[in-house]
Amino acid sequence: MKTHSIFVYLIFIFTLHCTPVTASALPSTIEKIKPSVVGVGTYNRLASPRSKLLGTGFVIGNGNLVATNAHVVSIELNNSQKEKIAIFVGRGSHGQKRDATLLAIDKKHDLALLKITGSPLKPLSLSNKKVREGELVAFTGFPIGAVLGLYPVTHQGIISSINPISIPANSTKQLTMKQLKALKNPYNVYQLDATAYPGNSGSPVYEPNSGKVIAVINKTLVKTTKEAILSDPSAITYAIPVIHLKALMAAHQ
Secondary structure: OHHHHHHHHHHHHHHHHHOOOHHHHHHHHHHHHHHHEEEEEEEOOOOOOOEEEEEEEEEEOOOOEEEEOHHHHOOOOOHHHOOEEEEEEOOEOOOEEEEEEEEEEEOOOOEEEEEEOOOOOOOOOEOOOOOOOOOEEEEEEOOOOOOOOEOOEEEEEEEEEEEEOOOOOOOHHHOOHHHHHHHHOOOEEEEEOOOOOHHHOOOEEEOOOOOOEEEEEEEEOOOOOHHHOOOOOOOOEEEEEHHHHHHHHHHOO
């Protein structure tokens, strides 16, 4: 009996050390991530409302840079009313606006870098690990904007596939010239088994245990119409690997 008890105890210790800590670590990781997640949009003091949230971003580098999607900031500003790109920090109804300027844009990989004013914010670390299919991930952002204020939301899922961003259509008649050009030199993206919404564009995808960013939410598969994306999401989301964000940063620092 004594030998059996020791054997059971050793199995328990082995299991304890080998059990993934993702589930228990995620709440703490989210607490660390949230201060670095910001809203990205525009500010127009003559408009009503003055602020407009267009997507999500996250702080990187020295704390004065924000990463987001190129399509979030590829907008026409009302220059006559001095409308500006802005980021929104803080939580709830006490969010603060900071002016931002477009530092760099990479439309091929749908990435953009913003330089923000004010004191540095807490930056996130970018991962160097090789991502594999089946890995658990989480992402935090503003899926439906700031309807009730700045309340970041976290979703989790897995890397369900790593595949080229340019996927051929069902027939040649459905291919556009833009798609044909992209097919000549495709790059891999991460397909996530997780639900994202329009406001999640630019959200950081990170390792649940460490909080290190591995990708940037790019788009979600629409099953029917854009209008039905909130009521009938596909639960298939795509993200741009962080290697392309690193390259954009290196080229503009």
